[in-house]
Amino acid sequence: MAEDIKADITMDLKGMKCPLPVVKVSQQVKKMRVGQVLVAETTDPGAHADFPAWAKTSGNEIVSTVREGDVSKFFIKKLK
Amino acid sequence: MDNEKRKELIGLMKTRLTRPMRYYLDLCTRCGLCYDTCHVFYGIPKKEYSPVGRAEVVRRIFKKYLRPSGKLFPFWGDSKEIDDHSMDELLDAAFSCTACRRCMVHCPFAIDTPFLLGIAKSLLIGNESAPDELSILADGAVEKGKSIDEFKDGFREVIKDLEKEVAVKLGGVPPEGLIPMDKAGADILFVGLSGAHSIVHPAVILNSAGANWTLSWFEAVNFGAFLGDPRKMDFIANRIINEAKALGVKEVVIVECGTAYRIPKYLMGPQPFKVSSIVEVIHRFLSEGKIKLNEKTITDPVTYHDPCQLGRNGGVYEEPREILSALAADFRDMTPNRKYNWCCGGGGGLVALDNEEFRIKSGKAKYDQIVATGAKIVVSACENCIFQLDTIKAGYSMDVEMKSLTELVAENLA
Numbered sequence: 001m002a003e004d005i006k007a008d009i010t011m012d013l014k015g016m017k018c019p020l021p022v023v024k025v026s027q028q029v030k031k032m033r034v035g036q037v038l039v040a041e042t043t044d045p046g047a048h049a050d051f052p053a054w055a056k057t058s059g060n061e062i063v064s065t066v067r068e069g070d071v072s073k074f075f076i077k078k079l080k
Numbered sequence: 081m082d083n084e085k086r087k088e089l090i091g092l093m094k095t096r097l098t099r100p101m102r103y104y105l106d107l108c109t110r111c112g113l114c115y116d117t118c119h120v121f122y123g124i125p126k127k128e129y130s131p132v133g134r135a136e137v138v139r140r141i142f143k144k145y146l147r148p149s150g151k152l153f154p155f156w157g158d159s160k161e162i163d164d165h166s167m168d169e170l171l172d173a174a175f176s177c178t179a180c181r182r183c184m185v186h187c188p189f190a191i192d193t194p195f196l197l198g199i200a201k202s203l204l205i206g207n208e209s210a211p212d213e214l215s216i217l218a219d220g221a222v223e224k225g226k227s228i229d230e231f232k233d234g235f236r237e238v239i240k241d242l243e244k245e246v247a248v249k250l251g252g253v254p255p256e257g258l259i260p261m262d263k264a265g266a267d268i269l270f271v272g273l274s275g276a277h278s279i280v281h282p283a284v285i286l287n288s289a290g291a292n293w294t295l296s297w298f299e300a301v302n303f304g305a306f307l308g309d310p311r312k313m314d315f316i317a318n319r320i321i322n323e324a325k326a327l328g329v330k331e332v333v334i335v336e337c338g339t340a341y342r343i344p345k346y347l348m349g350p351q352p353f354k355v356s357s358i359v360e361v362i363h364r365f366l367s368e369g370k371i372k373l374n375e376k377t378i379t380d381p382v383t384y385h386d387p388c389q390l391g392r393n394g395g396v397y398e399e400p401r402e403i404l405s406a407l408a409a410d411f412r413d414m415t416p417n418r419k420y421n422w423c424c425g426g427g428g429g430l431v432a433l434d435n436e437e438f439r440i441k442s443g444k445a446k447y448d449q450i451v452a453t454g455a456k457i458v459v460s461a462c463e464n465c466i467f468q469l470d471t472i473k474a475g476y477s478m479d480v481e482m483k484s485l486t487e488l489v490a491e492n493l494a
Contacts, residue, residue, distance in 0.1 A: 046235070
């Protein structure tokens with residue numbers, strides 16, 4: 001599934017301290033066009049709840065989540 | 081700003097003004113003793129970055145709408161209307177303050193300026209001009225509280241991987257159950273942050289001590305408090321309080337995060353469990369002989385930064401120093417310290433904002449303090465502070481290492 005998604009931007013958020021991952025993703029998504037996809041790479045376990053919760057409140061969509069070792073990749077599509 | 085919005089904001093201000101706030105607003109004599117106590121004024125010596133300068137922004141609006149002199153003689157004195165300009169001033173006042181309360185301990189009347197700035201934050205929320213970053217983080221935390229069941233599987237899967245990391249750090253023990261979740265009847269509910277480091281190091285210590293513990297589904301930090309929204313703050317804190325009650329734990333242990341500790345400890349009323357910082361718990365484990373340290377193994381000079389919410393506003397001063405004195409051969413306290421310690425400049429949610437240049441300048445007092453100790457390792461017990469200390473390190477090209485106390489303990493267990 002994830003290999004079919006074309007990522008427009010990739011962000012390396014690995015090892016960042018609280019609360020930067022969500023802030024950085026939010027700032028990046030604001031700069032993107034509707035329909036573009038951001039891949040956020042993180043090692044934060046909390047991101048598995050933080051990113052979906054942020055997506056719900058901001059009206060965006062996590063179209064896929066992939067785990068590669070200790071890195072999680074969130075494919076985030078800008079919807080509005 | 082139209083009149084309708086202005087009326088709405090005046091009404092909001094009236095509902096938010098408490099008696100202590102009115103007392104503080106009336107009592108200040110503008111003696112100016114607070115100027116030199118603020119780390120922001122130390123780094124950026126402008127009146128608007130002094131405690132009284134910030135409070136004046138609120139006081140002028142208060143005078144305009146709630147004092148007869150401001151209503152009858154608005155041209156006399158310094159009353160100020162709520163308009164776009166005053167909203168900008170309120171934003172700068174509220175979010176240049178880290179709520180460290182160093183000004184309060186020096187004020188002859190103990191005026192709590194961060195408390196007064198709660199009015200500024202309420203007006204900013206009412207005007208929809210509060211910082212986006214904090215609104216997003218607070219809204220996300222609220223949503224997480226409402227929909228946690230949807231997110232549990234993903235979180236639990238990553239925690240299983242972290243158990244393997246903890247197992248390696250514990251010398252190759254089986255990983256299963258090293259980070260328990262949803263464990264009813266556990267003695268301790270540990271509340272971490274989003275990052276793996278905030279869970280792995282405490283897990284190593286809690287398991288080494290043989291504690292009967294369980295990990296919270298939620299992050300400890302409270303962005304509702306930083307935003308200045310009491311309803312969101314309560315909701316975010318109650319996620320953890322309700323979880324602790326449901327599990328029947330005896331103690332809620334908060335990760336290294338000053339505000340996350342202070343809110344359930346002091347601001348949420350009596351609870352059927354004890355609230356402790358991980359620093360207090362480590363100290364207790366050491367006192368009871370449940371864990372042991374490789375003593376005096378750190379030979380480089382070490383100093384400790386008191387997080388304002390854990391120290392000045394939380395009363396945890398001696399535990400971290402006793403732990404560090406055991407670990408380090410050369411522990412050096414900063415001057416001043418404890419109650420009078422300088423804030424690093426990262427609190428109040430400021431590290432979430434796009435303000436690095438401001439934070440480097442406002443971190444000058446902390447930079448000077450660290451340099452004066454000659455320490456090569458700076459330890460703290462708050463993720464916000466360590467984040468800001470790293471910013472200061474980069475901003476002033478410092479040759480020091482910033483470390484978390486919990487991490488240092490986990491790395492030096494005997």
